[in-house]
Amino acid sequence: MPKLDPTQAAIQFVNKNFPDCQGALLAGSVVRGQATETSDLDIVVFDDMLPSSYRESLKEFDWPIEVFAHNSTSYKDFFKSDVERARPSMPRMVSEGIIIKDEGVIGPIKTEAKELLEQGPAPWSEKTIELKRYFLTDALDDFIGCKNRAEGIFIANTLAEGVSEFVLRTNRQWQGSSKWVIRSLKDYDEDFADKFVEAFDEFYRYGEKDKVVVLVDEVLKPFGGRLFEGFSLGR
Incomplete structure (x- = not known):
């Protein structure tokens, strides 16, 4: 029945x-x-x-x-x-x-x-954007230098979560977790969502990092790019 x-x-x-x-x-x-x-x-x-x-x-x-x-x-x-x-x-x-x-x-x-x-959500402050840039840069550097496949998978996970959050929040869009990560990206910009999936899928399938690196750099570029030197927290 x-x-x-x-x-x-x-x-x-x-x-x-x-x-x-x-x-x-x-x-x-x-x-x-x-x-x-x-x-x-x-x-x-x-x-x-x-x-x-x-x-x-x-x-x-x-x-x-x-x-x-x-x-x-x-x-x-x-x-x-x-x-x-x-x-x-x-x-x-x-x-x-x-x-x-x-x-x-x-x-x-x-x-x-x-x-x-x-x-929509409240806009991020300049300080929050700077902090998120720094942590994305740190994860990206780890990703680029990583030679261990198992570790690379989890660094990629961190990057995927951080990139989706950064794109959505800097554009005052709602974010999500799990399946709502990609749904939220598609609601905001379907072309970017497709590019996002393609980049990480290529890494997870074949271990190719280039598209992930390019994607992260493109996301950070309007906000000054990667951030390491000169960053300070709590000083």
Whole structure:
């Protein structure tokens, strides 16, 4: 017997587990059309009977389900935290989510989430840019000089994370982790994202470093290029 449609499963889950909640949303990959065989249901619940927010993973109706439960004010702390770290997981879920229950609370929260997403993260300070340039330069130097394949893989990982963060944050774009690294880059600049993947893929497949080195230098160039000599921290 096939498992329930995601929306129907979410509705039944909320009716069973949060019958008195004021609102609920179905979010995540099933809503964005990016679901895979291992995708779960992300369900955001707003229930004023809850003293505080919590997250829980479980399985019901043949679906793995992640519940993000909040009351009418506790979600704001998560919005604030996500904005400060420039990874808007909760605002994105609320903005994209399909309404599966609403007693008049979802509209204002969705509006709040969309406004936060449209504003983008706060700009990096010149000091932060300098610090990130230095650490990218340090990792790049290690990468160029590395002769150990195993070590090189992990230095490349550090570079990939640092380059994606630098590009997105210096352009006031939201960043992400895991699969959201490349999704965030594609949202910002699909051509750059393709170039980014090609450079690191060539290293991981064949051990070729040139495209990674060129990519990092191109990213740093508008901000003064590599930074080592003269950098000081805490002096």
